[in-house]
Each structure stands twice: as C-alpha cells, then as structure tokens.
Amino acid sequence: MKKMLLILILLSSTILMAESSETMKKTMQNLEVSMGFIQKGFLYNHRGRIQKGITSLRRELKNIGSFVIKHKTDASFDSHTYAVTETKAIDLLASRIIDGFDKGKKEEVLLDFQQMLNRCVTCHALVRKW
Numbered sequence: 001m002k003k004m005l006l007i008l009i010l011l012s013s014t015i016l017m018a019e020s021s022e023t024m025k026k027t028m029q030n031l032e033v034s035m036g037f038i039q040k041g042f043l044y045n046h047r048g049r050i051q052k053g054i055t056s057l058r059r060e061l062k063n064i065g066s067f068v069i070k071h072k073t074d075a076s077f078d079s080h081t082y083a084v085t086e087t088k089a090i091d092l093l094a095s096r097i098i099d100g101f102d103k104g105k106k107e108e109v110l111l112d113f114q115q116m117l118n119r120c121v122t123c124h125a126l127v128r129k130w
Helices: 002-043 047-064 079-102 106-128
Strands: none
Touching (some): 002 047, 079 106
C-alpha cells in the first residue's frame, strides 16, 4: 500500500511538473508574439499593433511570477523575486512605450523597447545559462 501511495505521489508530481513546463513554454511563446506585435507597430507606425502587443505582453507577464527555476550554479538565486522585479520593470517600459509613441518621441520609444528586449535576453541568459 505504501509503495502504491509513493508511486501515485511521484506520478502526480511528474504530471504537475510537465504541466507547469508546458505553461511556461506557452507563456514564453506568447511573450515572443507580443514583442513581435510591438515591433511591427513601430515598423508600420501603427499604434493599434503596439497597444495589442503591450496588452498581450502584460497579460502574459502575470504568469511569470509563478515560475520556479533552479539556478544550476547559484543556489541563492531566487527566481520568483527576480521575475517580480523584471515584470515590474518591463511593465513600466511598456507604459513608457505607449505614452512616448502617443507623444511622438520615437527615439525614446525605441530605446525603451530595446531595454525591454535586453531584459528578456538577460533573463534567458541567467535561466538558460547562454
């Protein structure tokens, strides 16, 4: 009976890990699409695309805080705290992008987008050890 219970617990945890891995994968894919919408908005000077990308980005950012990622070389790395900090910074940049676009500050908007993209790449470098 104990063996059966242990097997059920292990199987359940494996299924939950697979589901969370799929959720994380889907969230990252959606964030990529969101960034693409923002970039296309710049290329076509289309506020609607930028807004759609930012709205989608913000929706997906809400999922990032739930990811628990173990850092392979630094046990003190707190992925949740890091994710919360980065989510707030990206959200602020998103606000600045739409506000700056409306005010015609295209150079500032592009720099904000570049900072946003740099934050994404930095996180990937930390998590994936690029």
